[in-house]
Amino acid sequence: MKITFPYMGPVFAYRKLFEGLGHEVVIPPRPSQRTIELGIKYSPEFICFPFKIILGSYLEALEQGADLIVTTGFIGACRAVYYGNLSERILHKLGFPVEVTVFDSPGEDLRGFLRNCRKLGNHTPFPKVVRTLELVIRLIFAHDYYQKKLNHLRPYERIPGNCSRKWIEIQQLLDSCNSLKELKEVLPEANRIIAGIPIDPERTILKVGLVGEIYLVMESFANHEVEERLAKLGVEVVRNQYISNWVTHFVLPPKRLLRQADPYLKHSAGGHEKENIGYILKYRQMGFDGIIHLLPFGCMPELVTQSLIPALSANLNLPILSLSLDEQLGWVNHMIRLEAFVELLWTRYGQAKEKINDGKVVCRS
Amino acid sequence: MKQIPNRLKVGVPKTLFASYNLSYWQRFLTLSGMEVVFSGESTKETADRGGRLLPHEFCIPIKIFMGHILDLLDKGVDQILLPRMTDRNKTNFFCPKLIGLPEIVKFSLNLEEKRFFSPEVICNGLNPKVVRFPVTAAASLQQMKRVEKQALKYWEETLDNCRKQQITLPEAALKTSLETSRETALKISPETAGRGKLKQPEHHLCVGLLGYAYSLYDPFINKGIQRKLDKLKIRVYTWEMLEPETIETSLRGLKRPIFWNFGRMLLGAGLHFLKDPAIDGIIYVTTFGCGPDSVAAEILNLEAEKHQKPFLLINLDEHTEDGHLFTRLEAFADMLSTFKEDNAV
CATH class of the missing domain: 3.40.50 (Rossmann fold)
Structure with missing residues (x-):
């Protein structure tokens, strides 16, 4: 078969x-x-x-x-x-x-x-099943680890598109290993690739959390490479929706995260809406500049989150942009909204700086 | 009728959950010693006002629901009935929008928690059951428990009436309320009941009409679909006319049944209608953006193809124009007649 x-x-x-x-x-x-x-x-x-x-x-x-x-x-x-x-x-x-x-x-x-x-x-044979499963789970975790790392580095890269190219290389590396032993040999290589990316650590960047429906958040073709587009605007995108995360949460539900979301949504509505609200609250605590919320058109659980977002945004004093995506391939309207959102975040960032410097205007860049 | 001045005024929005078991909630609240205030009929304005509070993708029933809440707030009620529909039952869920309904209303209107009268409710599709009562000054816990049983009995009688006399829910509610005393009588206008009169005219076609009670029996959304079908001499059968066992039996054939309890009833009834030779065709009334229906109606559509039974899916929204609807129904009726004659030969 x-x-x-x-x-x-x-x-x-x-x-x-x-x-x-x-x-x-x-x-x-x-x-x-x-x-x-x-x-x-x-x-x-x-x-x-x-x-x-x-x-x-x-x-x-x-x-x-x-x-x-x-x-x-x-x-x-x-x-x-x-x-x-x-x-x-x-x-x-x-x-x-x-x-x-x-x-x-x-x-x-x-x-x-x-x-x-x-x-x-x-x-x-059972031992082989266990070996395969272990390899697969380790591969998934390694895949997500490097993706997270590259997402972190992307806004700092000196050569545009470098991280995305290296990401393909790393995926090929991971794809090439067929046993745990090979995986162990490949990991230092992948680390070397990442260390070799020329970056500019002095750059001032914004930090934005990406939450929403898991498929749209995870899959770059579905969200039109929103992470890369934002990185070009000098924004680091942090997300917690990965397959590895999903596996971990399936085995050990993130009770504390869900409890934090209780004041906003008491009962889970079937999707990741409670987790998303929990992450919005967590990202706020971590001092993020804003949140981008993605949902497919008509998604039932995420619509519940979307209807709570105005209240969340006001209570937390945190800009949240909610984008509803569908099969429309034209991305310009979303791009304009994203750019406006990032502009808003920069303004807020500048204002916060002014406050720290006793009202003196500080030039950025 | 004696009015006690300081009775707690509880508003009941006459849509969503209440359009199923309005009599249940009305009984429950009245017997608990509260004054029940109903929201008005849904209008264009209700939908517009409600829709402004929500993200634009929400389905029409929820937008109308918000409009009803605003209407109740205008009427100056103390509390609004807003059951918290939980998913404690592991194979029966509400639509996520209904599960999150208290929060949606609370945060989009910026209301305090104490403005809501929120019992926790589970439902098997037919009978609601309160699993946790809210604390209220109006009635004690014991009293509410007792009263809930009475209300449930009354609701079951209404459903029983539907099955025995083969009438729809609003007709049964109208009938039962005419029989009961004036004090607890439901104020249901003939328009709400759909047909206006209980006498049945001559019919030559039988159709299974499926749709959620809040869209099928709401005169604003349904655009008088029942009256139109009557005009075309079509006799209508709905899910409430079937025994619950019949619905469950027909669902058993599915590899994976539907878990949303209202959708489950519709799908079960639809599958039964497919096998019933007395039913000529099925009309499924859904509203724009309804999530559960996108699955349930598609399953039914595919099954109807297998059973060679005509199936019409009508998607309604807040447009008030209804000419197209009549044309479509007429065409469907024509097709059914031809189909019937061909098969009879």
């Missing part, structure tokens, strides 16, 4: 997982305009944007001969829990004899989880 999966986060790590279990894998291509167009064509009109992208990438993977889709499900109030089921129905209607295996949380449906595990396990 040829396995494929949704395009999200470190896809090469998922490939290693399934190859380790002895399956053939079709990696879905990085979503492009064609992917999105395919997705829109066959999705329900008002379903959220990530579903459209994922359906499009399934269709592209199926063209390459995949016949088993592996995805996650869970049970909750967000529409994401029906992605697997709904895409299976749509693909069947289109005439693809594809099978969709949905992994629910073992706490919710233990039997189904074990059944799926046995099916995908493919009679692989």
Whole structure:
């Protein structure tokens, strides 16, 4: 069976997982305009944007001969829990004899989880499964670690686009290792690459937190490389939505973070809205200059956050820009809003400086 | 009717949750010794005023709901009924917007917490159940618990009426309220009840009409869809006319049932209608930007294709023009008649 999966986060790590279990894998291509167009064509009109992208990438993977889709499900109030089921129905209607295996949380449906595990396990010896899993988890964490690091360095880079190029190199490096031993050898190399990026540490930059719906925040093609665009404007973007973070929070829910969000939202609405509010509060404590909130058009849980944002912004005295994205590929309107937002942040930054310097105007740059 | 001057005035917005079990909440609050004030009917102005308070992507029902809250605040109520719909039941959820409703209202209107009367509620789609009562001076906890049971019984009777007499929820509420004493009588105008009269004219087509109570029975959103169907001589069947067991049975065939409880009822009813040979077609009424419906209606649409049953999805918004609606319904009715004749031969 040829396995494929949704395009999200470190896809090469998922490939290693399934190859380790002895399956053939079709990696879905990085979503492009064609992917999105395919997705829109066959999705329900008002379903959220990530579903459209994922359906499009399934269709592209199926063209390459995949016949088993592996995805996650869970049970909750967000529409994401029906992605697997709904895409299976749509693909069947289109005439693809594809099978969709949905992994629910073992706490919710233990039997189904074990059944799926046995099916995908493919009679692989247990020690090998453990070794593969360890490698994959370490790869995911390494991937996210370097991405975080590059996001931190990007606004300081002397040669524009250098970080993004190095990022591709690092991904290739990580992709090349097939065992833990190789991973260990590769890590110093990756560190060397990052140390080799020429930076200007004297530069004054702004710090902005990126929160919102996990798929849009994580996937650069879906949010039109918002991190790189902001870095060009001299803004460092910090986010906490990574696959590694998702795994950690799945095993150990961030209780303290969620408790901090209680005054604003008492009950979780099914998505990451409480976590996002918690992060907004945390970023405020860390002294960030502003927050950018991304949501797909019509996202149910994030709309709840969006309706709380005016109050949050006023209470915290923190500028928050909420951008609702959809399949529109024109980005100019969002870019203008982003530029205006960054301008506002610079003004605030200058005013804060003036206050510190007893009202004397201090030239920046 | 004697008015006690310092009774707590509680406002009930006549939309969203209350358009399902209005009689339940009205009973519950009246018997707890509070004065119940209803918001007015939804109008264009209600939707506009409410919509201004929210991000523009919100669905129309929530915008109208905000308008109703503003209306109640204008009427000078002490507290507003705003149940906190929890997800304690692990396979039955409300839409995220309903779960976060108290916070949305609180922060977009900048109101204090004490202006809300917020019992914590769970619901299996049909029967609401209060799991935590708010502290109030008007009634003791014991009293509220007792009263809640009475209200639930009354609500179940209303639903029972729907099933026995095959009538819709507002019609049943109107009927029950006519039978009860004037003091607790619901003030439901004939327009709200949809058809205005309970007598059924001749019908030659039967259609399953699906939609959330707050959009299907709200005269502002539905644009008189029931009257229009009546005009086309179409008999309408809705989810409240089915036994809950029927709905659950038809849902069992799904690999993954819908977890939103109102959507679950609709999907279950829709799947039953698909298998029912007496039903000629299905009309699904949804509102612009409804999240659960984008999934539920699509599943039903795909199933309808498998069962070869005509399916019409109507997406309504705050436009007040309704000519297109009649044209679409007429075309659908024509198609159904042709379909029926062809199959009869």
